[in-house]
Amino acid sequence: MFTGLDQLQELDLSYNRLQHLPEEVFSNLSAMKKLLLPGNKISFVNVHWFPVNLVVLHMGNNALASWRTDDDRLKELDELGLSRNKITSWNRVVYPKLT
Numbered sequence: 001m002f003t004g005l006d007q008l009q010e011l012d013l014s015y016n017r018l019q020h021l022p023e024e025v026f027s028n029l030s031a032m033k034k035l036l037l038p039g040n041k042i043s044f045v046n047v048h049w050f051p052v053n054l055v056v057l058h059m060g061n062n063a064l065a066s067w068r069t070d071d072d073r074l075k076e077l078d079e080l081g082l083s084r085n086k087i088t089s090w091n092r093v094v095y096p097k098l099t
Contacts, residue, residue, distance in 0.1 A: 001022060001024065001025050001028075002025070002026070002028050002029055003028055005028065005029060006028060006029070006030060006031060007031050008029055008031060008032055009031055009032055009033045009034065010032070010033065010034040010035075010036075011029070011032060011034070011035050011036070012036040013035075013036065013037050013040070014036050014037065014038050014039050014040075014058075015038070015039035015040070016039075016040055017040060017041060018037070018040040018041065018042055019040070019041045019042065019043070020042060020043070020044065021042060021045060021049060023046070023049055024049075025049065026049060026050055026051055027049075029051050030051055030053065031051075031053065032051045032053065032054065033053055033054060033055045033056065034054070034055060034056040034057075035050065035051075035054055035056070035057050035058070036056075036058045037057075037058060037059045037062070038058050038059060038060040038061045038062070038081065039060075039061045039062075040061075040062050041062060041063050042059065042062040042063060042064065043062070043063040043064060043065060044064070044065075045059070045064065047068075047069040047073050047074055048073060050073075050074060052073060052074070052075075052076065053076055054074055054076060054077055055076055055077060055078055055079065055097075056077070056078070056079040057074070057077060057079070057080050057081070058079075058080075058081035059081060059082055059085070060081045060082060060083040060084050060085065061083070061084040061085070062084075062085050063085065063086055064082065064085040064086065064087055065085075065086050065087060065088055065089065066087060066088065066089035066090065067082060067087055067089075067090050067091075068089065068090075068091050069091065072096075075096060075097070076097065077097060077098060078097040078098060079098070080098060
C-alpha cells in the first residue's frame, strides 16, 4: 500500500475515520519509528501488522476491544497510547522499554 516510502520514519493517520487496517498496510515501512492512529474507529489490530522498529505507537480514542500479542514483536516500544478504547482483554506481555 505504501510503496516507495521505505525511509519513512513517522506516519500520522490521526482522525481519518479509519475503521480497519489492511493486513499488509505497513509491510513496506521497515524504517518507521512513530505511528499515530488516534481518533479513528479501528476495532481490531494484529501487532504483527506493525513494523518491528516502532518506538511510538498511539491508538487512543478508537474502538479496540483487546490488545493481544504472544511474543516480543514490539520490543522497541517506549511509548504506547491506548487510552479511550473499549479494551476488556489484555494479555500480559512485557514491553521492556515502556515505563
